[in-house]
Amino acid sequence: MASRPLTLYEKIWAAHVVERRDDGTCLIYIDRHLVHEVTSPQAFAGLRAAGRKVRRPDLTLAVPDHNLPTTARLDAAGKRLPIADAESAAQLDALERNTAEFGVDYIDAIAPEQGIVHVVGPEQGFTQPGTTLVCGDSHTSAHGALGALAFGIGTSEVEHVLATQTLLLSQSKTMEVRVDGTLGFGVSPKDVILAIIGKIGAAGGTGHVIEYTGKVIRAMSIEGRLTIANMSIEAGARAGLVAPDEKTFAYLKGRPMAPKGADWDKAVAWWKTLPSDAGAVYDKVVMLDASEIAPSLTWGTSPEDVVPITGVVPDPDSFADPAKREAARKSLDYMGLTPGTAMQDVPVGHVFIGSCTNSRIEDLRAAASVANGRHVAEGVRALVVPGSGLVKRQAEAEGLDRIFLDAGFEWREPGCSMCLAMNPDKVPPGERCASTSNRNFVGRQGPGARTHLVSPAMAAAAAVTGRLSDVRDLMRGAMS
Amino acid sequence: MKPITQVSGRAYPWGAKNIDTDVIIPAHWLKTVTREGLGKGAFDTVRAQPGNIFDDPAYAGSPILIAGDNFGCGSSREHAAWALADMGIVAVIAPSYSDIFSGNAFKNGIIPVVLPQEAVDRLIEVAKTDPITIDLETMTVTTPYQDRFSFELDAFRRQCLMEGLDEIGLTLARDTVISKYESGVSEHRPWMSGERAYAGTVVESAGRT
Numbered sequence: 001m002a003s004r005p006l007t008l009y010e011k012i013w014a015a016h017v018v019e020r021r022d023d024g025t026c027l028i029y030i031d032r033h034l035v036h037e038v039t040s041p042q043a044f045a046g047l048r049a050a051g052r053k054v055r056r057p058d059l060t061l062a063v064p065d066h067n068l069p070t071t072a073r074l075d076a077a078g079k080r081l082p083i084a085d086a087e088s089a090a091q092l093d094a095l096e097r098n099t100a101e102f103g104v105d106y107i108d109a110i111a112p113e114q115g116i117v118h119v120v121g122p123e124q125g126f127t128q129p130g131t132t133l134v135c136g137d138s139h140t141s142a143h144g145a146l147g148a149l150a151f152g153i154g155t156s157e158v159e160h161v162l163a164t165q166t167l168l169l170s171q172s173k174t175m176e177v178r179v180d181g182t183l184g185f186g187v188s189p190k191d192v193i194l195a196i197i198g199k200i201g202a203a204g205g206t207g208h209v210i211e212y213t214g215k216v217i218r219a220m221s222i223e224g225r226l227t228i229a230n231m232s233i234e235a236g237a238r239a240g241l242v243a244p245d246e247k248t249f250a251y252l253k254g255r256p257m258a259p260k261g262a263d264w265d266k267a268v269a270w271w272k273t274l275p276s277d278a279g280a281v282y283d284k285v286v287m288l289d290a291s292e293i294a295p296s297l298t299w300g301t302s303p304e305d306v307v308p309i310t311g312v313v314p315d316p317d318s319f320a321d322p323a324k325r326e327a328a329r330k331s332l333d334y335m336g337l338t339p340g341t342a343m344q345d346v347p348v349g350h351v352f353i354g355s356c357t358n359s360r361i362e363d364l365r366a367a368a369s370v371a372n373g374r375h376v377a378e379g380v381r382a383l384v385v386p387g388s389g390l391v392k393r394q395a396e397a398e399g400l401d402r403i404f405l406d407a408g409f410e411w412r413e414p415g416c417s418m419c420l421a422m423n424p425d426k427v428p429p430g431e432r433c434a435s436t437s438n439r440n441f442v443g444r445q446g447p448g449a450r451t452h453l454v455s456p457a458m459a460a461a462a463a464v465t466g467r468l469s470d471v472r473d474l475m476r477g478a479m480s
Numbered sequence: 481m482k483p484i485t486q487v488s489g490r491a492y493p494w495g496a497k498n499i500d501t502d503v504i505i506p507a508h509w510l511k512t513v514t515r516e517g518l519g520k521g522a523f524d525t526v527r528a529q530p531g532n533i534f535d536d537p538a539y540a541g542s543p544i545l546i547a548g549d550n551f552g553c554g555s556s557r558e559h560a561a562w563a564l565a566d567m568g569i570v571a572v573i574a575p576s577y578s579d580i581f582s583g584n585a586f587k588n589g590i591i592p593v594v595l596p597q598e599a600v601d602r603l604i605e606v607a608k609t610d611p612i613t614i615d616l617e618t619m620t621v622t623t624p625y626q627d628r629f630s631f632e633l634d635a636f637r638r639q640c641l642m643e644g645l646d647e648i649g650l651t652l653a654r655d656t657v658i659s660k661y662e663s664g665v666s667e668h669r670p671w672m673s674g675e676r677a678y679a680g681t682v683v684e685s686a687g688r689t
């Protein structure tokens with residue numbers, strides 16, 4: 001029997017069906033489970049109340065990130081500094097106690113490997129091609145960059161996975177997002193994903209798992225792919241995938257939790273069978289031409305509100321859909337922007353370089369190359385928050401910390417930080433921030449905060465000019 | 481979870497429409513570490529108003545809440561279901577719910593009963609003075625005045641509620657197939673397990689972060 005050509009998603013799905021039920025839903029095996037402090041305490045409490053165990057502690061990895069302050073964690077004597085916010089401290093404490101009680105591996109707050117779950121997973125080799133990976137966090141989609149079927153889950157599901165290592169799921173539809181051509185000067189992976197979300201909309205991927213394909217994605221580093229897959233959820237998709245290739249294997253080889261020895265060879269052989277077959281059919285296909293993508297940013301309060309940096313604040317009346325018109329009006333009111341204003345004339349008071357979207361070493365290098373020899377503009381507060389302790393150490397080994405500090409940026413400890421303002425890093429009400437994070441929702445970076453999503457280089461450009469700026473102007477300047 | 485076959489008692493005759501999860505439990509309660517105790521924060525903004533239904537001694541401790549269309553819309557926070565459960569609510573009656581909320585309600589032993597608006601209006605009238613009864617066996621809501629409204633419920637979810645089975649319990653009952661799957665994986669993809677995840681090692685080679 002000749003088998004039908006399959007997509008990467010269908011192959012991973014098929015390899016994880018434990019049992020198919022009559023109504024078509026499947027019990028799906030979960031290979032990897034990342035846990036953090038915010039969405040897990042009630043799950044562990046549920047296990048405790050029912051007298052249940054964690055089925056596979058060896059497939060579970062916990063790390064604190066959301067609540068941790070990004071200030072120094074140890075005092076001069078090497079003692080751990082207390083966390084001022086009592087509720088944050090209680091959540092962090094609970095994670096530490098729960099992981100100890102249930103025998104789950106735990107990277108603690110002062111370990112050199114601590115960082116944002118979605119940075120730590122790939123970095124440790126915990127994330128692998130062809131695996132199913134979940135975490136109680138919507139940006140789990142990031143791990144799809146390595147060819148893992150990765151998605152966020154709620155607390156009851158966290159408990160379900162802890163207890164059973166499975167989830168009851170129905171299969172999603174598939175969507176191919178193909179980016180062909182060559183990226184222009186100064187255009188980064190962040191601009192590519194912003195352009196994709198701008199094109200398909202914040203609900204464009206609903207019910208689908210996206211697979212990113214095409215020349216641009218193939219040419220992109222794993223770091224860049226992580227940025228793209230990370231924001232799949234902002235396009236409404238359940239997950240985002242990139243087929244594993246030689247770049248993926250090279251990235252994973254030798255990482256602490258990656259397969260070793262003979263296992264490595266077996267793993268690579270299997271990983272090579274995963275990419276979508278020629279002729280595989282997706283439920284939806286979207287094409288983008290890279291040459292049409294400029295350095296981009298958001299103007300409103302939805303990640304689909306994207307314009308090129310050379311553009312202007314749109315007029316709400318220019319939208320055909322009445323609901324969108326109304327939403328745009330509300331957004332502009334919240335953002336304090338007037339239609340027709342050139343994006344480059346908008347001043348910023350805050351810059352945040354960090355989050356699971358853009359806090360890896362390549363992101364910091366890109367930002368540092370713009371910051372180098374320049375200085376943060378008067379009145380701007382600019383934070384650089386590495387995604388993990390390892391990224392931080394690497395950056396310091398390359399001297400990036402000096403570049404940032406000399407330029408007047410703050411150089412902080414790893415964590416989610418100003419991405420969601422659960423820890424003390426917040427944008428004050430009514431103030432404006434150029435941010436490399438993934439959500440520009442109302443109040444996301446603090447009550448009343450106004451967020452413009454940008455790439456790391458664009459964020460650095462905004463920091464040194466004090467306004468939203470076309471990074472290409474600064475890059476050209478640096479080269480001449 | 482406790483098996484539920486019947487809920488009988490007073491009901492909050494509220495009927496408000498589009499109650500979002502922020503109204504059910506405000507965002508600052510997300511920093512809690514337990515499912516319990518959230519009842520204190522439930523309907524905070526409603527309770528700030530004098531004479532509100534939730535602080536009326538006539539309804540204190542009612543196991544049933546009667547609400548309007550689109551109950552539980554907004555964020556996916558499961559805290560909304562936890563807060564209701566902590567208040568002692570075992571069933572909600574409304575014309576419709578957000579998908580995520582009704583999923584979360586089931587998972588936490590709360591019955592989201594769907595009835596047409598006329599039935600809901602009638603029940604609000606009755607609930608002001610008398611108890612009402614929800615029966616999962618017959619799938620009806622009844623009152624002391626011979627009212628009888630039938631509702632529907634997903635068969636699997638109904639079974640879970642009536643037998644007190646939570647989804648985890650049900651999946652654990654499939655332990656043999658899960659174990660069988662796991663042995664298949666050890667055979668065909670041996671690298672998937674074995675490697676004890678975090679051993680406190682760091683990536684040493686330069687440029688590898």
Ligand code: SF4
Nearest residue numbers: 139355356416419420
């Ligand atoms: S960095 Fe932001 S988006 Fe990423 S896990 Fe943390 S809070 Fe979520």
